[in-house]
Amino acid sequence: MLTLATTNPGEPEIFASLQGEGASVGRPVAFVRLSRCNLACTWCDTAYTWRFEGDNRSHRDDLVFERSANQVTLEEADVAARIMALGQDRLVITGGEPLLQGAALARMVALLDGMSIEVETNGSVAPHPALDSQVAQYNVSPKLAHSGNPGELALVVDRLAAWARDPRAVFKFVVAAPGDLAEVEALQQAHAIPSERLYLMGEGTDSATLRERARWLSGECLARGWRFTDRLHIHLYGDTRGT
Ligand SMILES: Nc1nc2[nH]cc(C(=O)O)c2c(=O)[nH]1
Ligand code: SF4
Numbered sequence: 001m002l003t004l005a006t007t008n009p010g011e012p013e014i015f016a017s018l019q020g021e022g023a024s025v026g027r028p029v030a031f032v033r034l035s036r037c038n039l040a041c042t043w044c045d046t047a048y049t050w051r052f053e054g055d056n057r058s059h060r061d062d063l064v065f066e067r068s069a070n071q072v073t074l075e076e077a078d079v080a081a082r083i084m085a086l087g088q089d090r091l092v093i094t095g096g097e098p099l100l101q102g103a104a105l106a107r108m109v110a111l112l113d114g115m116s117i118e119v120e121t122n123g124s125v126a127p128h129p130a131l132d133s134q135v136a137q138y139n140v141s142p143k144l145a146h147s148g149n150p151g152e153l154a155l156v157v158d159r160l161a162a163w164a165r166d167p168r169a170v171f172k173f174v175v176a177a178p179g180d181l182a183e184v185e186a187l188q189q190a191h192a193i194p195s196e197r198l199y200l201m202g203e204g205t206d207s208a209t210l211r212e213r214a215r216w217l218s219g220e221c222l223a224r225g226w227r228f229t230d231r232l233h234i235h236l237y238g239d240t241r242g243t
């Protein structure tokens with residue numbers, strides 16, 4: 001069984017869209033969004049995957065989501081059939097933190113015919129081996145201090161080193177202010193992250209914020225040999241579920 005996020009109560013968040021972030025931006029893909037996260041970023045744009053009644057970890061919107069309306073649990077075969085019905089040749093698995101459900105994901109992915117697999121992860125959880133062998137690309141987004149998570153939860157040293165050694169892992173650091181960059185530099189140095197696999201992305205859930213941050217982030221990327229990624233889906237659709 002897999003616990004997914006919903007677009008509307010009872011409707012799993014499985015949809016086709018263009019990949020909006022990172023190394024595959026612009027590619028038509030299917031998405032599946034899993035519920036639950038082991039972290040709690042104060043600016044999380046998918047708090048409906050984790051901030052349920054009784055979870056008091058802070059979030060800037062202070063919204064509390066009703067669990068029954070925002071989670072749906074389905075059989076692996078049902079999830080796979082809904083994904084294949086979208087007719088895409090690549091699947092992006094996101095969340096929440098999808099690697100928390102690695103064993104069930106491995107069973108689901110094994111049912112997909114001829115699709116390549118991309119996983120969005122916060123980088124703090126090891127992939128289940130049965131899933132790992134089926135993944136083409138990891139988009140690893142380690143959470144910096146401005147996310148509000150305790151460093152020992154968000155930045156797991158051995159895990160980051162393992163991602164850095166894995167050529168399938170592309171790092172995507174969410175940045176809000178120039179002061180966040182010293183932390184990215186320290187992580188790159190500590191784990192020998194190759195610059196061609198290091199992207200900066202502005203934190204923001206509206207076009208105006210992303211544009212403002214893109215202006216200075218682009219210069220910082222140029223100066224350091226790092227890459228930049230926008231959030232295409234925010235410009236196209238705004239901050240909405242199922243896009
Ligand atoms: N179009 C689109 N691209 C995305 N790339 C990463 C996403 C995510 O929420 O993890 C995402 C998303 O939600 N939509
Ligand atoms: S790791 Fe991702 S899903 Fe989890 S709280 Fe942070 S931004 Fe949200």
Ligand SMILES: [Mg+2]
Nearest residue numbers: 045046094095
């Ligand atoms: Mg998102």
